[in-house]
Structures are given as structure tokens and as C-alpha cells.
Amino acid sequence: MLSLDYIRQNPTLVKAAAKNKNRQVDIDKILKLDEKRRTLILKIQKLREERNLLAKQKVDDNVINRGKQIKENLKMLEKELTAVEQGLNNLLYEVPNPAANDVAIGTDETDNIVVKKYKEPTIFDFKPLDHLDIGEKLEIIDVSTAGKVSGTRFAYLKNEAVILEFALVQFALKILINEGFIPVIPPVLIKKEITDKLGYWQAGGNEDYYWVHEPQESQGLYLVGTAEHSIVPMHMNEVLLEKDMPKRYVGFSSSFRRESGSYGKDTRGILRVHQFDKVEMVSFVIPENGDKEHDYLLSLEEKLFQALQIPYQVVKMCSEDLGFPAARKYDIEAWIPSQNKYREVTSTSTTTDFQARRLNIKYRKKGETQFVHILNGTAFAIGRTIISILENYQQPDGSVIIPEVLRPYTGFEKIAKKS
Structure with a gap:
């Protein structure tokens, strides 16, 4: 959420920022409601002051009658103020976080900027298979049985793929815990009010997430789309201490998304599924360290993928590709040989103080409180990382070599066909 002070002082900038994210927001209406709200507050304050003065006067008919008038007027004005504030708050929730000044203005992925490449794309002297063909031949990915049990876009990981998943989790946790991250296994169900405050569900975004209806709870719960x-929201309505900053968490959880609109190769195998596991990083920092922290999270994502020795590129997203709460976002895209292209495997975003305002997360500095900056980054999206390993490490005989850094966790160097 943007502060009203910021919107008042920068209406043209806020309008342009919303347009750059392809969001339709009535900033003029926000300003009018804000003016009306302040007028009502002033009237209410004056009536309360008058009521306090009346309480000190000698009681007579005039005082009694005026007291009744004030009571009725206050009731009417306070009701009107509540309605105005609700309408204003609803509109404020529709205002996206402006893109950072260093973000390119653009409308789709063609306007994103490749800022770095690591290694040349993997080249084979045989025709490489895609991850599903590899997985089925090695008996480690089973989508047909999952289809029978759960429907389309689900999968069973089996045999060595299970060991590989938890090798990735253990490797990421070891690296990040050594960096000072606090490990967390968070709930996968959250309240609707939390989804509203996070900002990911704005402008129809809730349609990509699963809602679990509880008859006894009118609000119900949402399944998370990522551990973040x-x-x-762990620190919602809290004031952190500056000496404890930065506060960093690494979480592992299953994630759930409808993935509506996906088609073609994206629905094959485990690239875009409804349930997947992730290791996610979240940082709470003081504002002046926000950009530095974003670079740090990106460096950790690169460190993890460089350890796997998988070719990738870093892409800086344009304004319309940022999403509602993000001010800046980088994707790491791994090389996928079967598609002859790079595909997203991780991302890292800064939401500046946007989510902190909505969740009321502050820190105390020299007796004063300010909103923190909140950042997030994917350590490993497990399914997509497994895809990149299977495809880049496949061998002519159909086996897959395990990246050296993961072998202490898997206990084996290769996944071979079952005899």
C-alpha cells in the first residue's frame, strides 16, 4: 500500500506508475475521498471539543438540547466517516507498488532485459529427451497414475527423484542457514485477510489460487502459492528492533496454483503443475539496505545454480511483468535443452515498504518507528530444478548424472534405468 501523503504529493507519478503496470486506478477519486475524510475528521474533532466544553458547564435545557444535537451529529458523521474510510481503503488496495526507477517500462517478456548469462547452453552429440521422457524411462516421474488419482497436471515423484528433491532441499538449507537465515516450515493455509494484505491476489490474481471453504468460517482459507x-505475514502488526535487522528466513513448503491459461509444452510433465515444492527466502530489512539486500538474494540464487553447473541467464523484468506488489524483480532462467530455450526457475523481488504498510510491519529506530522493506527470493523451485538437472545431465544411454555438489546428499552419482 502506498501512503496517502505520497499519493497527495505525487498524483501524476502514481497515475503513471499504475499505467506502467497496466492497472486501472482512479487516483482522482482517492484524492477526493481523502479530502472528504479529512473534512469529516475535522468536523468530528470540533464537535467532540464542544461536547467536552459542555460537560464543564452548568446543566440547563440549552446544554441538554445541544448535547443531544452533538450526539446525533457525531453519530451521523462517524457513520459517514466509516463509509468513506472503507471506500478509500478499498481504492488504496487497488494501487500497485510503482516500479523502481531502474526498471524498464514495458508490456511483456519481450521488454525484459537479460543482464547476465552463466555458461554456454548444453550441447549434446545425441538428440536430447525432455524431462518427462527421461523421467518415465527411469521410473522417477509418473503423471499417468497421478492423472488417475488427482487429474491433469499432477505427478508422482518416485525412487531417485524423491532422494534428489530432498538433496536439493538439504543443500539449499545448509547454504542459507550458514548465511544466517532462520529455517521455517510454514503453514500452507492462510486467511483471506492475509491474501488481501500481501497484494498478490489483487486485480483477479486470486483466480490462480485454491480456496478451501470452511462452512463454519465464512472467510475460508487459501492454499499458499509459495512459502513467502x-x-x-509472520511479523504482521509487530515492531522489530533495528539491532535485529536484517531478519531473514528460509522456508520449505508445498505450493498450490491453478496455473490457468497454461497450454502446450508448459502442461507436459512437471513444468506447470498444481502442486509443487519450493525453498523460499524472505528478508525484512531497513529501507536504506533494501537495494543491497535485493542484490544479495540474487547472488544467493546464482550461487545455488552455479553449484549445480547448469547454464542460466538473469533477466530483469519490465514494469508490466513485475506483478502487483513488486518494485523490482529478477528471474533466473535455466537452459532447457528439449525446448532449446531458457525457462524461469527462480525469481527475486523487492516489495519495498508496500507489503509492510498493508501488514503493519515496522522497526524501531531511535525511538521512532518506520516501515520495513520486505524482499523475497526462490532458492529452489524443486520441480523446475529437477527438470533442469534431468535435461542438462542426461547421458546417451538414458541415464542422468547427479551434479557433484548433490552427491553427498543423494548417496549416488547417477540415475540409471532399472534392470
Whole structure:
């Protein structure tokens, strides 16, 4: 959420920022409601002051009658103020976080900027298979049985793929815990009010997430789309101490998304599924360290993928590709040989103080409180990382070599066909 002071002082900038994210927001209406709100507050304050003065006067008919008038007027004005504030708050929730000044203005992925490449794309002297063909031949990915049990876009990981998943989790946790991150296994169900405050569900975004209806609870609960959805709100309505900053968490959880609109190769195998596991990073920092922290999270994502020795590129997203709460976002895209292209495997975003305002997360500095900056980053999206390993490490005989850094966790160097 943007502060009203900021919107009042920068209406043209806020309008342009919303347009750059392709969001339709009535900033003029916000300013009018804000003016009306302040007028009502002033009237209410004056009536309360008059009521306090009346209480000190000698009681007579005039005082009694005026007291009744004030009571009725206050009741009417306070009711009107509540309605105005609700309408204003609803509109404020529709205002996206402006893109950072260093973000390119653009409308789709063609306007994103490749800022770095690591290694040349993997080249084979045989025709490489895609991850599903590899997984089925090695008996480690089973989508047909999952389809029978759960429907389309689900999968069973089996045999060595299970060991590989938890090798990735253990490797990421070891690296990040050594960096000072606090490990967390968070809830995968969150309240609707939390989804509203996070800002990911704005402008129809809730349609991509699963809602679990509880008859006895009218609000119900949402399944998280990533661990950050339940880690970021951990400090809602809290004031952190500056000496404890930065506060960093690494969480592991299953994640759930409808993935509506996906088609073609994206629905094959485990690239875009409804349930997947992730290791996610979340940082709470003081504002002046926000950009530095963003670079740090990106460096950790790169460190993890460089350890796997998988070719990738870093892409800086344009304004319309940022999403509602993000001010800046980088994707790491791993090389996928079967598609002859790079595909997203991790991302890292800064939401500046946008989510902190909505969740009321502050820190105390020299007796004063300010909103923190909140950042997030994917350590490993497990399914997509497994895809990149299977495809880049496949061998002519159909086996897959395990990246050297993971072998202490898997206990084996290769996944071979079952005899």
C-alpha cells in the first residue's frame, strides 16, 4: 500500500506508475475521498471539543438540547466517516507498488532485459529427451497414475527423484542457514485477510489460487502459492528492533496454483503443475539496505545454480511483468535443452515498504518507528530444478548424472534405468 501523503504529493507519478503496470486506478477519486475524510475528521474533532466544553458547564435545557444535537451529529458523521474510510481503503488496495526507477517500462517478456548469462547452453552429440521422457524411462516421474488419482497436471515423484528433491532441499538449507537465515516450515493455509494484505491476489490474481471453504468460517482459507505467502505475514502488526535487522528466513513448503491459461509444452510433465515444492527466502530489512539486500538474494540464487553447473541467464523484468506488489524483480532462467530455450526457475523481488504498510510491519529506530522493506527470493523451485538437472545431465544411454555438489546428499552419482 502506498501512503496517502505520497499519493497527495505525487498524483501524476502514481497515475503513471499504475499505467506502467497496466492497472486501472482512479487516483482522482482517492484524492477526493481523502479530502472528504479529512473534512469529516475535522468536523468530528470540533464537535467532540464542544461536547467536552459542555460537560464543564452548568446543566440547563440549552446544554441538554445541544448535547443531544452533538450526539446525533457525531453519530451521523462517524457513520459517514466509516463509509468513506472503507471506500478509500478499498481504492488504496487497488494501487500497485510503482516500479523502481531502474526498471524498464514495458508490456511483456519481450521488454525484459537479460543482464547476465552463466555458461554456454548444453550441447549434446545425441538428440536430447525432455524431462518427462527421461523421467518415465527411469521410473522417477509418473503423471499417468497421478492423472488417475488427482487429474491433469499432477505427478508422482518416485525412487531417485524423491532422494534428489530432498538433496536439493538439504543443500539449499545448509547454504542459507550458514548465511544466517532462520529455517521455517510454514503453514500452507492462510486467511483471506492475509491474501488481501500481501497484494498478490489483487486485480483477479486470486483466480490462480485454491480456496478451501470452511462452512463454519465464512472467510475460508487459501492454499499458499509459495512459502513467502505465510512467512511474510509472520511479523504482521509487530515492531522489530533495528539491532535485529536484517531478519531473514528460509522456508520449505508445498505450493498450490491453478496455473490457468497454461497450454502446450508448459502442461507436459512437471513444468506447470498444481502442486509443487519450493525453498523460499524472505528478508525484512531497513529501507536504506533494501537495494543491497535485493542484490544479495540474487547472488544467493546464482550461487545455488552455479553449484549445480547448469547454464542460466538473469533477466530483469519490465514494469508490466513485475506483478502487483513488486518494485523490482529478477528471474533466473535455466537452459532447457528439449525446448532449446531458457525457462524461469527462480525469481527475486523487492516489495519495498508496500507489503509492510498493508501488514503493519515496522522497526524501531531511535525511538521512532518506520516501515520495513520486505524482499523475497526462490532458492529452489524443486520441480523446475529437477527438470533442469534431468535435461542438462542426461547421458546417451538414458541415464542422468547427479551434479557433484548433490552427491553427498543423494548417496549416488547417477540415475540409471532399472534392470
